[in-house]
Amino acid sequence: MPFPSAFSFDSSVKGFIALDALNFEKVSKEKGSTVIGIAVLDLKIFAEQDNMTAAIKLDLDGKLDKENNIFEEAYATYKGVPNMRFSLGKGVVRFQNLHWGAIENSYQDGGSVIGSDNQYRKISRKAFVSASYGGRSLGFINQFTLWGDSTQLFSDQNGKLSFISSGTSTQKTITGYRTEEVTAFDTNKQLGLANKFEYFVNNSLKFSTGQYYYRGRLGDAKPNYAFDIGASYESSLLEFWMDAIYGHSAKLPYESFTTKNKYEYFLQLGAEYFLNEKWSVIGNTEGLYIKDQQHTYSTFVEDGITYIPTSQQNEKSGALYRIFTYKIETALQYKLTKSAQITYGALYEKKRTKRNGIKNLSFVRDVRNANAEAYKLAASISFWF
Amino acid sequence: MPKKTPHFYFFFLFMTVLLSCAHETPKGTAARYTASDDCVVNGEYHAYFEQVEKCLEKEHGK
Numbered sequence: 001m002p003f004p005s006a007f008s009f010d011s012s013v014k015g016f017i018a019l020d021a022l023n024f025e026k027v028s029k030e031k032g033s034t035v036i037g038i039a040v041l042d043l044k045i046f047a048e049q050d051n052m053t054a055a056i057k058l059d060l061d062g063k064l065d066k067e068n069n070i071f072e073e074a075y076a077t078y079k080g081v082p083n084m085r086f087s088l089g090k091g092v093v094r095f096q097n098l099h100w101g102a103i104e105n106s107y108q109d110g111g112s113v114i115g116s117d118n119q120y121r122k123i124s125r126k127a128f129v130s131a132s133y134g135g136r137s138l139g140f141i142n143q144f145t146l147w148g149d150s151t152q153l154f155s156d157q158n159g160k161l162s163f164i165s166s167g168t169s170t171q172k173t174i175t176g177y178r179t180e181e182v183t184a185f186d187t188n189k190q191l192g193l194a195n196k197f198e199y200f201v202n203n204s205l206k207f208s209t210g211q212y213y214y215r216g217r218l219g220d221a222k223p224n225y226a227f228d229i230g231a232s233y234e235s236s237l238l239e240f241w242m243d244a245i246y247g248h249s250a251k252l253p254y255e256s257f258t259t260k261n262k263y264e265y266f267l268q269l270g271a272e273y274f275l276n277e278k279w280s281v282i283g284n285t286e287g288l289y290i291k292d293q294q295h296t297y298s299t300f301v302e303d304g305i306t307y308i309p310t311s312q313q314n315e316k317s318g319a320l321y322r323i324f325t326y327k328i329e330t331a332l333q334y335k336l337t338k339s340a341q342i343t344y345g346a347l348y349e350k351k352r353t354k355r356n357g358i359k360n361l362s363f364v365r366d367v368r369n370a371n372a373e374a375y376k377l378a379a380s381i382s383f384w385f
Numbered sequence: 386m387p388k389k390t391p392h393f394y395f396f397f398l399f400m401t402v403l404l405s406c407a408h409e410t411p412k413g414t415a416a417r418y419t420a421s422d423d424c425v426v427n428g429e430y431h432a433y434f435e436q437v438e439k440c441l442e443k444e445h446g447k
Contacts, residue, residue, distance in 0.1 A: 010445055014437045017432055044434050048445050059433065079442075098431040109431070122431075234427075341428050382428055 011047040012327040014273050016040060018382040021342075023322075025113050030371040031123040031157040039105075039380060044073070051080035057091070057125075059084050071125050083138060087130045092121040093147045095194045095210030097132050097230020099270060101284035101344035102329035106268060108243070112350045113376050116370035117290055117323050118211070119257070120226050125150055126192070127185045130210045140199050147192040148185020153218050153252075155189070163254065163307075180260075190216045206232045212247070222261075224252035253295040257366075260266040261293040272333070282331040282345070292321040316365040323367060325351040340383045341371040347376040 018040040026032035044057040057073035075089025098108055105111025109122045126147045145225035152164050154177070165172040192214040199207045205209035210228035215221060226247030251258045283300040296318040297309035307318065331345025351356040353370040355361055366372035425442035426433060 012441060014434065016433050040430055042434070044437070046438065046441055048441065053442075055438070074446065100430045107432070239427075246441075339428075382430075384426070384428060384433055 002268055010049075011045070013043060013045050014385065015043045016382070016384045017042075017102060018053055018380055019171060021381050023379070024273050024377045026376075027114055027369055027374040027376065030118075032375075033041045040382075042072070043251050049361075051078060052138065053077045053079065069125070073126075085132050087128070087132075090125060090127055090150070093126050093128055093145050093192065093194045093212075094143055094196045095209075095212045095226070096120075096122070096196075096228050097208045097232065097243040098230065098240070099232070099243065101268075101270060101286065101327075102282040102331035102347070103330060103376065103380065104327070105289055106243075107266060107286050107325075107327075108245075108268075112325070112327070112349065113347065114325065114351050115372040116288055116325055117292070117367060118152075118266060118288055119259075120245055120247045120264060120266065121264055123147075123194070123212075127183070132199070134198075136200055140178075140197065142197045143195070145194045147194065148187070148190050149192070150182060150185075151179050152182050152185065152360060153255075154180045154190050155214065155218050158259040159218065161252075165307070167308075169306070171308060173308055173310045175310070176256070177252065178256050189218055190214070193209075204233055204235050205353065208232075212325055216252075219252050221252060237274055239269070243268045251295065260290050260295045263291045265289045278335050280333045282343075284329045284330075285327065287326040288321040288324070290321070290325075294319045310367060319355055319365075320357075320366060321364065322354045323351065323370075324353075325349070332357055336381075339385060341380065343378065343380050343382065345378050347374075347378070349376075350372040 016311060017038075019038050020035055023035040024032055024182050038061050041061040042057060042059055054076045055073060056071065058070050059072035060070065063334040067089040071090065072091070073091035073197045075087050077085050079085045085366040091347055096108055098106060100106065101111060104113070107116045107118055107375050108120065110116075124166060128145050128147035130143055130145040132141055132143035148267045156162060162178040163174045164176040164178055165174045167173055175384045196208060196210040201207065206229070210230075212226040212228070213223060214225075220352065224247075225250060228245045228247055230243040231241070243266070245264070247264050247266075249259060249262045249264075261328065266286070266288050267304070268284070268286045270282070272280050274280045294316045296314040298317075299308050326351035327347055329345060329347040331343050333341055333343045335341050350373045351369055351371065352359070353361065353364050353367050355364050360371055362371070406443065424437070424444070426436040
């Protein structure tokens, strides 16, 4: 006799597309350029059966040169316990209160014409396991995540890191560490923790707070940590958003975007005022202050090989960078349909960098557009389904 | 850009928020945000997929 069973299966595909219809960007003395193309193109596939759901998100506008980089998220969720959910897979680690600006993405998701230098950005493509408790009906949601990077530093059987170097058999320069792509992270090599608590005062007002911790366990890696507070208000007439982050990060001397000690402070304030059913006006401003102490590089001998710093490493050795970047944006938004809008707006952005207290330098190693201004005029179309 | 421009910008942003709050009327959820009768989402990129996921859960639970 066959075992009686009943299945309730549902699936759907949802997407968000933003097209730069006609943008004009100019950075300081560079010649202005017109930009036309895709700003955002994301598709997410949801599948649900009984108490299990699965989701796969494809980031089609991202850099797809790495294998499987198209999958920004791929996770499964169990919802069999009331008000609780358990997720496992690859995806976004939540601790911030992310919000798009007026015509440009937030600094926390790489939205900058001039180029921002912040470490704390949207944390995506991470291997994670998470548990959340709560819901809007309870007035709060708390989500705790244990996570790891999909790229780990490679170490030999003695736990020693391996350099990428060039030169002769007795004299070399180091340009990085060997890394390995992993689908599941090893807690002996790295550990990430994150928590996000959202408190719903009512249907319109929400506060959030988040904490972030990450430590690579190889070499002399120091812990990275950050704290976030955010608020959102939404009514028929006005939407308001705020997010603030304080964070510290540290990396090993030869890692990409390395820093010995980087302290950063981020603040975003924005509002959208609805003039009528079709038109709204948006204002958004973000500020970012970074204090970045660089590693000191010197010649050393290991296993009979003399390692000499490169000219770039010598140039920034022991330097202290102080970088202040801000942008102000404003836009008019017109609702074409219930799921499409067109945005016209302008952005002004400025970056000031001091190297060891010296201002107005035309070039600072590893700081893009170190002392510059930027403008952007934008007309973009967004469509979601 | 003149140095005072950012200050004026913050001033106008603050005044806009202040005036808006003072003139607000309780109309409930804006109809302009409704993508379907059962699903309320807005066109904000970072919130969109989270809102959609909640909508799908609601629809599936019916």
